[in-house]
Amino acid sequence: xxxxxxxxxxxxxxxxxxxxxxxxxxxxxxxxxxxxxxxxxxxxxxxxxxxxxxxxxxxxxxxxxxxxxxxxxxxxxxxxxxxxxxxxxxxxxxxxxxxxxxxxxxxxxxxxxxxxxxxxxxxxxxxxxxxxxxxxxxxxxxxxxxxxxxxxxxxxxxxxxxxxxxxxxxxxxxxxxxxxxxxxxxxxxxxxxxxxxxxxxxxxxxxxxxxxxxxxxxxxxxxxxxxxxxxxxxxxxxxxxxxxxxxxxxxxxxxxxxxxxxxxxxxxxxxxxxxxxxxxxxxxxxxxxxxxxxxxxxxxxxxxxxxxxxxxxxxxxxxxxxxxxxxxxxxxxxxxxxxxxxxxxxxxxxxxxxxxxxxxxxxxxxxxxxxxxxxxxxxxxxxxxxxxxxxxxxxxxxxxxxxxxxxxxxxxxxxxxxxxxxxxxxxxxxxxxxxxxxxxxxxxxxxxxxxxxxxxxxxxxxxxxxxxxxxxxxxxxxxxxxxxxxxxxxxxxxxxxxxxxxxxxxxxxxxxxxxxxxxxxxxxxxxxxxxxxxxxxxxxxxxxxxxxxxxxxxxxxxxxx
Amino acid sequence: xxxxxxxxxxxxxxxxxxxxxxxxxxxxxxxxxxxxxxxxxxxxxxxxxxxxxxxxxxxxxxxxxxxxxxxxxxxxxxxxxxxxxxxxxxxxxxxxxxxxxxxxxxxxxxxxxxxxxxxxxxxxxxxxxxxxxxxxxxxxxxxxxxxxxxxxxxxxxxxxxxxxxxxxxxxxxxxxxxxxxxxxxxxxxxxxxxxxxxxxxxxxxxxxxxxxxxxxxxxxxxxxxxxxxxxxxxxxxxxxxxxxxxxxxxxxxxxxxxxxxxxx
Numbered sequence: 142x143x144x145x146x147x148x149x150x151x152x153x154x155x156x157x158x159x160x161x162x163x164x165x166x167x168x169x170x171x172x173x174x175x176x177x178x179x180x181x182x183x184x185x186x187x188x189x190x191x192x193x194x195x196x197x198x199x200x201x202x203x204x205x206x207x208x209x210x211x212x213x214x215x216x217x218x219x220x221x222x223x224x225x226x227x228x229x230x231x232x233x234x235x236x237x238x239x240x241x242x243x244x245x246x247x248x249x250x251x252x253x254x255x256x257x258x259x260x261x262x263x264x265x266x267x268x269x270x271x272x273x274x275x276x277x278x279x280x281x282x283x284x285x286x287x288x289x290x291x292x293x294x295x296x297x298x299x300x301x302x303x304x305x306x307x308x309x310x311x312x313x314x315x316x317x318x319x320x321x322x323x324x325x326x327x328x329x330x331x332x333x334x335x336x337x338x339x340x341x342x343x344x345x346x347x348x349x350x351x352x353x354x355x356x357x358x359x360x361x362x363x364x365x366x367x368x369x370x371x372x373x374x375x376x377x378x379x380x381x382x383x384x385x386x387x388x389x390x391x392x393x394x395x396x397x398x399x400x401x402x403x404x405x406x407x408x409x410x411x412x413x414x415x416x417x418x419x420x421x422x423x424x425x426x427x428x429x430x431x432x433x434x435x436x437x438x439x440x441x442x443x444x445x446x447x448x449x450x451x452x453x454x455x456x457x458x459x460x461x462x463x464x465x466x467x468x469x470x471x472x473x474x475x476x477x478x479x480x481x482x483x484x485x486x487x488x489x490x491x492x493x494x495x496x497x498x499x500x501x502x503x504x505x506x507x508x509x510x511x512x513x514x515x516x517x518x519x520x521x522x523x524x525x526x527x528x529x530x531x532x533x534x535x536x537x538x539x540x541x542x543x544x545x546x547x548x549x550x551x552x553x554x555x556x557x558x559x560x561x562x563x564x565x566x567x568x569x570x571x572x573x574x575x576x577x578x579x580x581x582x583x584x585x586x587x588x589x590x591x592x593x594x595x596x597x598x599x600x601x602x603x604x605x606x607x608x609x610x611x612x613x614x615x616x617x618x619x620x621x622x623x624x625x626x627x628x629x630x631x632x633x634x635x636x637x638x639x640x641x642x643x644x645x646x647x648x649x650x651x652x653x654x655x656x657x658x659x660x661x662x663x664x665x666x667x668x669x670x671x672x673x674x675x676x677x678x679x680x681x682x683x684x685x686x687x688x689x690x691x692x693x694x695x696x697x698x699x700x701x702x
Numbered sequence: 703x704x705x706x707x708x709x710x711x712x713x714x715x716x717x718x719x720x721x722x723x724x725x726x727x728x729x730x731x732x733x734x735x736x737x738x739x740x741x742x743x744x745x746x747x748x749x750x751x752x753x754x755x756x757x758x759x760x761x762x763x764x765x766x767x768x769x770x771x772x773x774x775x776x777x778x779x780x781x782x783x784x785x786x787x788x789x790x791x792x793x794x795x796x797x798x799x800x801x802x803x804x805x806x807x808x809x810x811x812x813x814x815x816x817x818x819x820x821x822x823x824x825x826x827x828x829x830x831x832x833x834x835x836x837x838x839x840x841x842x843x844x845x846x847x848x849x850x851x852x853x854x855x856x857x858x859x860x861x862x863x864x865x866x867x868x869x870x871x872x873x874x875x876x877x878x879x880x881x882x883x884x885x886x887x888x889x890x891x892x893x894x895x896x897x898x899x900x901x902x903x904x905x906x907x908x909x910x911x912x913x914x915x916x917x918x919x920x921x922x923x924x925x926x927x928x929x930x931x932x933x934x935x936x937x938x939x940x941x942x943x944x945x946x947x948x949x950x951x952x953x954x955x956x957x958x959x960x961x962x963x964x965x966x
Contacts, residue, residue: 452818455815456816463808530797530799531799531802532799539788539790541785689764697799
């Protein structure tokens with residue numbers, strides 16, 4: 142290694158350490174996350190290592206080695222799958238930013254590998270690797286073999302993780318790929334949930350002795366964690382030749398992995414250089430006259446969902462509909478709704494199938510309405526949050542703020558009602574409570590109206606910038622997040638109190654006095670919601686006029702004096 | 703009411719800012735500046751990076767609340783009648799923030815409708831502007847897939863579509879191809895000729911010198927020069943053949959870097 146390369150490597154490790162430290166020092170959420178990791182994850186990792194150590198010691202050597210394979214395989218899967226879900230076990234600097242320096246791609250990659258030794262994922266893996274070393278070091282000769290096998294496996298895992306990250310980064314450059322991923326993550330989690338509900342029962346039926354000797358497990362044994370486990374197991378039994386052969390095979394796979402990762406970095410570099418935008422030649426046209434049509438003032442009305450509404454209401458509502466259909470944040474919200482639907486469907490159907498056909502109790506279904514509305518509250522209570530920096534554009538328009546609010550409210554209210562009604566019909570059917578559907582839908586409609594009404598006020602007084610990542614939408618972390626959470630909780634209590642008359646209008650007659658009273662109480666509840674909405678519109682319109690610069694500053698993340 | 707305010711009220715000044723100040727914590731970004739821009743003026747607003755140009759424009763459009771000072775635009779007090787001001791202005795901010803999940807055409811039509819134009823008229827004007835700015839082929843693509851130059855042209859079209867009386871343009875030519883630069887420049891000159899006030903920032907001195915009838919230079923939050931080129935020359939005590947760049951360097955007290963880079 143030349144002197145220049147070693148200096149560059151030292152610099153890259155320094156850069157990594159600096160970025161990790163800065164992230165902790167400047168980002169309170171990250172610092173809290175690190176403290177939580179120290180308090181919970183590190184003890185958990187030590188606990189897992191202890192449990193593994195006890196298992197290795199207590200089991201017969203044959204089963205201890207299979208347990209070792211399973212443990213290493215589990216760690217391996219967590220490492221390589223986590224980047225796909227956006228959960229970075231490695232805190233990487235952006236390798237493409239190193240493009241401008243005279244550094245080879247391989248040095249950049251080697252620096253990333255060295256830097257990953259500072260990562261939480263590696264730190265969490267170390268206790269288990271130590272437990273393996275202690276438990277299987279029955280012979281002094283076994284110690285170096287075990288150490289070699291563990292180091293090779295660690296290098297392979299880190300390299301493979303880099304490959305997945307780099308490959309996914311290339312895919313994620315495509316806007317469509319990003320949008321699809323955002324939707325797929327919750328659906329993937331829904332699938333995982335459904336599988337975990339079914340797996341325990343399936344696990345009881347498995348003949349484990351047969352499984353351990355079966356072809357599937359044998360295939361797993363020749364994957365890198367299996368090779369490491371076989372090398373370690375063999376060395377602990379006093380063998381040397383076969384364990385070294387396994388180590389050599391693992392070493393070859395690791396070398397191949399590192400070579401591939403280095404090649405990917407290399408191709409990433411070249412692709413970055415080659416992706417400089419090429420401008421299309423456009424024909425030079427004779428200069429055109431500037432459009433000088435006379436301005437038309439807003440005098441007429443447009444049609445929206447069959448209703449005659451002012452043009453601004455129609456424009457805002459159409460924009461909002463397009464956004465709900467196209468914006469990944471909205472898609473993500475919808476995907477999470479589908480996730481919730483699958484979870485509840487599995488829960489209700491599973492309950493009916495296993496618990497002697499017992500139906501889901503009615504209070505759970507009533508509570509489900511509140512749960513659905515709670516899930517949508519991040520949209521309804523923060524209607525400008527999804528606008529982000531574009532709120533500056535919105536507030537530049539001279540339109541009546543009342544029209545902007547109505548346009549947004551109309552779409553959110555109708556959207557929530559449609560999605561929630563669909564879900565309630567399905568879930569009530571799954572729970573064997575189809576007769577409750579009209580009352581549940583009526584409660585949901587009134588609840589949505591209360592939520593939308595209160596949302597106008599909270600959106601103006603408590604706007605929060607929303608950030609989109611592969612896990613979906615979340616609030617931008619900031620030093621104000623704890624204060625915000627407190628205020629949000631307070632707002633939810635107030636909203637709950639304001640919703641009581643609407644809830645009572647449906648629940649009280651449905652449960653205690655008989656459904657016939659609903660003919661009187663539902664219109665009363667509707668009237669209450671209408672009054673509440675008009676009051677909120679008046680309040681929030683005036684507040685918005687005063688607070689627009691503050692709302693914009695919050696949503697664009699600017700600090701104001 | 704001062705004479706300047708009376709003139710602003712009658713429309714003689716399209717933009718009148720008095721004692722305009724903006725503080726971010728301890729930092730004073732804009733420090734008690736006064737601005738008077740007449741109707742139909744092509745007004746250049748220059749300054750080094752971090753001088754307070756963008757902060758000033760954001761305050762003049764109502765996107766940022768001043769810490770102190772008053773603003774009147776197109777004859778209306780921004781604090782008391784923000785919607786009346788917004789009805790009469792078009793803004794092209796430096797950092798473009800559009801609805802990126804709308805197509806270019808959808809966004810321009812949306813902007814027109816938000817200004818109260820009927821749908822047919824909005825569509826017709828959008829078609830003209832898209833054609834003028836070479837965006838017709840890309841009109842159905844989502845803005846998120848546009849290049850920075852295309853986004854800027856889209857934002858320019860949206861700022862123009864309602865025929866504003868005052869336009870605020872923050873670095874309008876950055877990242878735009880020469881053909882579109884010429885188209886935009888011609889549109890702006892045409893508008894200024896018809897009485898539209900253009901408040902314009904740029905770092906390209908030649909463009910400012912060529913287009914603007916009057917220039918103000920802001921440095922460290924304060925106006926250090928304001929007037930036509932000849933007046934600025936006199937203030938900077940620069941020669942009669944000095945360019946706007948020479949004047950700018952003198953007024954912002956820019957030092958020569960040659961000695962610092964003696965090793966180069």
